[in-house]
Amino acid sequence: MIYNFQNITVLGAGKSGVGAAILASKQNLNVVVYNDSNITEENINLLNNYGVKWYTQDYTSSDILDNNLLVISPGILDNHPVVKHFEEKSKPVISEIEFASYFCDAKKICITGTNGKTTTTLMVTHILEKAGLSVKAVGNIGESYSLSVALEKFDYYVIELSSFQLDRMYEFKADISIILNISSDHLDRYNNDFTKYSQSKFRISQNMLSGDHLVYNHDDHVISTWISSQSKKLYQSHPISIKEQLMKGSWLEKEQIQININNKKTTIMSIHQLAQKGKHNLFNSMAAGVAARVLDIRKEIIRESLSDFQNVEHRLEEVTKIHGINFINDSKATNVNSTWYALESMQQPTIWIVGGVDKGNDYSVLEGLVKQKVLGIVCLGKDNSKIKEAFSSIVESFFEASSADQAVQISYRIAKKGYNVLLSPACASFDLFKSYEDRGHQFKSAVRSL
Secondary structure (H helix, E strand, C coil): CCCCCCEEEEECCCHHHHHHHHHHHHCCCEEEEEECCCCCHHHHHHHHHCCCEEEECCCCCHHHHCCCEEEECCCCCCCCHHHHHHHHCCCCEEEHHHHHHCCCCCEEEEEECCCCHHHHHHHHHHHHHHCCCCEEEEECCCCCHHHHHHHCCCCEEEEECCHHHHHCCCCCCCCEEEECCCCCCCHHHHCCCHHHHHHHHHHHHCCCCCCCEEEEECCCHHHHHHHHHCCCCCCEEEEECCCCCCCCEEEEECCEEEEEECCEEEEEEEHHHCCCCCHHHHHHHHHHHHHHHHCCCCHHHHHHHHHHCCCCCCCCEEEEEECCEEEEECCCCCCHHHHHHHHHCCCCCEEEEECCECCCCCHHHHHHHHHHHEEEEEEECCCCHHHHHHHCCCCCEEEEECCHHHHHHHHHHHCCCCCEEEECCCCECCCCCCCHHHHHHHHHHHHHCC
8 A cells, every 4th residue: 555644535435436435434544525515315314324524515614625645536527626636736536446455355356448448348257157256347437446445355356447446556566458349439527639548548557566367458549559569577477369370368260269278278158148239349258258267266257247237227228119120129220330339239110319518529430330220310419420421321211319218219210120129329418317327217217108
């Protein structure tokens, strides 16, 4: 543990911040929580139950500013006044994940990437559970790592890590790291500097030693270029490819997944046995399989786990079929890259529901898939001008909706038996909905009301 601290400020009172505060309290540290806006009643009760002092709206109290360590939640920006104050005083600012790791001796399997993090995190967890291991999924997936360390005991943690969390991690070390892919997302946080964003992702390998393992996407040019530039890497590396046959890691031979760890080559299963379809889920499954083989989990358990795995809600979630029309909820696709994977996995003609708060999207990368797979577009957002400009000349059936119910009604009217209706917005949700979860729930409710 690098820092000698006793008095801690936690910035942010969501799941991450409250978890960190409770962990600090359980470790008999002096801790105070500050949140810019009102704290939920549930979290106030949690903080009060553990005797944690909290403040909202006014951060100028000496209780907040005079402590010697600042623990921040993932959504906190670098220019926040409390962050700037601590940095000006040369006092450390760390992430909740970093803080929790100081008090955790469990094995840590860490997963990052622009897309597929949550699915792969749950896949790895599912395999380990089937193998009878004591394991929990935490981090960006929505479960507080700190709170679990404070109140529970597991032998393994599978930790989904966003770039925001990785930015403030210094001494943290993973036992197994997985880098899935890197493409443009959240560049506003990095002043539109893709290099800074990608370097944040690569921090997942920091501090790893000879007994540790890095699983990475050999087919991703950004990742493979970075791997090639690493002249001094102590950890063991395991490339994964769905395009090339490799000598180690994981690859395909005649549609069979192969894994070679420590010169032990194993045929795991046919790609047609996988529960999750699409090239992106093929890669996610292979990455999860490699992590499991590193832990010497038997291929039979891996095969069974990957063939019955059920994905997270709002990620290519099949809602129901009505008169032969398949409704799919992919509300979690809040960027173009996620939607690319969703469209790529569609095997039937598709009515595509798209739109929301645009994050500087470049829709041109979707043109080929839209021409090939999409027969109708329903825009679900307040400002659909960029989507119109990108696709109105490609797709003849083009509609606009101002609610999930209206979008579902239009899609149902224009779809035919054997079609998919895919909600994969490629945009944030905050113009018409509280969150992507709210958008997905409203979509599912509208479908079930047909």
